Amino acid sequence: MLEARLFNKEKTSLNLQEKILLKEEIKDKLRVMNASIICHYYVDGIVQDLAIESGGIVADSLEMARYGQRSSADILIVAGVKFMGETAKILSPQKKVFMVNNMATCSLDVGCSFDDFNEFCDNNPSRTVLVYANTSASIKARSDWTVTSSCAIDIVEYLASKKLPLIFAPDKHLGNYIKKMTGADILNWEGHCVVHDEFKSFELKKLSKNMPEAEILVHPEAPNSVIELADCVGSTSQLLKYSKQSKCKTFIVATDNGLIHAMKKSSPKKSFIEAPTAGNGATCKSCAHCPWMEMNDLKGVLNALGGNAEEIIVQNETSEKAMKSITKMLNFTR
Secondary structure, eight states, X not given: OHHHHHHHHHOOOOOXXXXXXXXXXHHHHHHHHTEEEXXXXXXXXXXXXXXXXXXXXXXXHHHHXXXXXXXXXXXXXXXXOHHHHXXXXXXXXXXXXXXSOTTOOOHHHHTSOHHHHHHHHHTSTTSEEEEESSXXXXXXXXXXXXXXXXXXXXXXXXXXXXXXXXXXXXXXXXXXXXXXXXXXXXXXXOBOOTTGGXXXXXXXXXXXXXXXXXXXXEOTTSXXXXXXXXXXXXXXXXXXXXXHHOSOSEEEEESOTTHHHHHHHHOTTSEEEEOOOOOTTOSOSOOOOOTTGGGOOHHHHHHHHTTOSOBOOOOHHHHHHHHHHHHHHHHHTO
């Protein structure tokens, strides 16, 4: 994470005219190269806007995977983190896939190494293995199912109806939430997201008391004490949908603050406040932004289109095994 922080600190900002010119240059290259941008909601708003304006997509992990597979583009530029690029390559092996920044990873991915997870699974051979999308290709290849936060409960309910004991990895908070909602027999891997794990329930209670008119939106990667305060718990796309449909005019958002960009665009007359992530004496009351997502910028998109980025490659054996796990999810959620 320190590497990401240092990278972001060294980034040079662009003025408005430079951003406009750079966006136009990127759009021209996208057209000429038949390339498309697949962008996550947590990425900087200017990259999200570029993805939409150029005919790409801004979405959660599940819809990013679907879009890459059905896109007619020859080249996919993934604005997000590494596991998203790997998933795009697994589902579209004939396409070239590049990351906006190859150093952009995920704390959940990093905290679940293949050797340790393989041993964990081997020690519990009777359990069906479910892994969150926020994992490497090798971890997906070791699993029976891949899930995202938008479909995990439905899939686990299905497996629980068959009386199957489960392993869930890597996010313990999401795993505990799924277990609570489904009653399934789940053995969790003890990982967490460095952003969502920092949300503080006691600070959220104070903020909510001062803003009783606000509804609280929480991603299930947050601790249970935060989830218990929510008016809506859901994936990024589910939280976005709720914010659009709710009659409420003010929301406290307990997920990466990158999602607020899409929320404001969808509901310009509503107010969105970042949920607090720190206690008394901290320098930042709400610093809810992934340092690796922050590494995605316009210059990185241009570099990826200019041949200055390393292509995402997934070994055939790993890709074939991971494809089975991912395809189960995609077929289940059709």
